[in-house]
Amino acid sequence: MSDEKINHNSLIEKVLGYVDSPFKLFAILLMAVFAFVGYFVWQNQAILIGAYKEQKKLPSIAEDRVEDVAAHLFKNTDAAVVAIFKVNPMFGTRVLYRAYTKQGREKEHDGLDVGLFTSNVNNNRDVVALMAGEIPCGHYKTAQSEIGLWYMEKGMTYGCRIGVPPEPGKLVGQITVGWKEEPPDVDQYRVLLQIAATMLSRSKQ
Numbered sequence: 001m002s003d004e005k006i007n008h009n010s011l012i013e014k015v016l017g018y019v020d021s022p023f024k025l026f027a028i029l030l031m032a033v034f035a036f037v038g039y040f041v042w043q044n045q046a047i048l049i050g051a052y053k054e055q056k057k058l059p060s061i062a063e064d065r066v067e068d069v070a071a072h073l074f075k076n077t078d079a080a081v082v083a084i085f086k087v088n089p090m091f092g093t094r095v096l097y098r099a100y101t102k103q104g105r106e107k108e109h110d111g112l113d114v115g116l117f118t119s120n121v122n123n124n125r126d127v128v129a130l131m132a133g134e135i136p137c138g139h140y141k142t143a144q145s146e147i148g149l150w151y152m153e154k155g156m157t158y159g160c161r162i163g164v165p166p167e168p169g170k171l172v173g174q175i176t177v178g179w180k181e182e183p184p185d186v187d188q189y190r191v192l193l194q195i196a197a198t199m200l201s202r203s204k205q
Helices: 011-018 022-043 045-057 063-077 121-131 146-153 186-199
Strands: 081-088 093-101 137-139 158-164 173-179
Touching: 063 081, 063 093, 063 173, 063 186, 081 146, 093 146, 121 158, 158 186, 173 186
Parallel strands: none
Antiparallel strands: 081 093, 081 173, 137 158, 158 173
């Protein structure tokens, strides 16, 4: 039977002995977080670099044409509301960039991130359709997000969504158009929405 001595100067004991104030505890935790992040980045650098390169290839929203797009939709579809979002599928964000009524721009909700996929089944079904290059339309009876409350406040009962650009696999934006009642020819309005989404698309070389 060996006489194994307990090492009272172990690393853990040294750390615990060093931590004699809240500041030192915070400093140790902060260093641990930085060490973990550094290790994670080092281990996954190829994946992160690849994701960054793919993100740079994606198109972007032509911000200088947003006003033209809104004017086009109000003039040709008699919409009650038009909302334009910036979307980042990689991070699951969908941020309101501009919101309009017939009276003009409303800034109350600018910058609001309503999320891409959420707990709302109807929203998630529409997002899948947008990613596939489709233009989902339907009656809007209940709000699907915080901005949906604003839609309903402005009288929207029927709406359509289209991705920007209007083609599969390149979703970086979304246009939502709402009406106070169902349009007489939704298919014709889908064509006008495609024109609007194309106007708002800016390709990256």
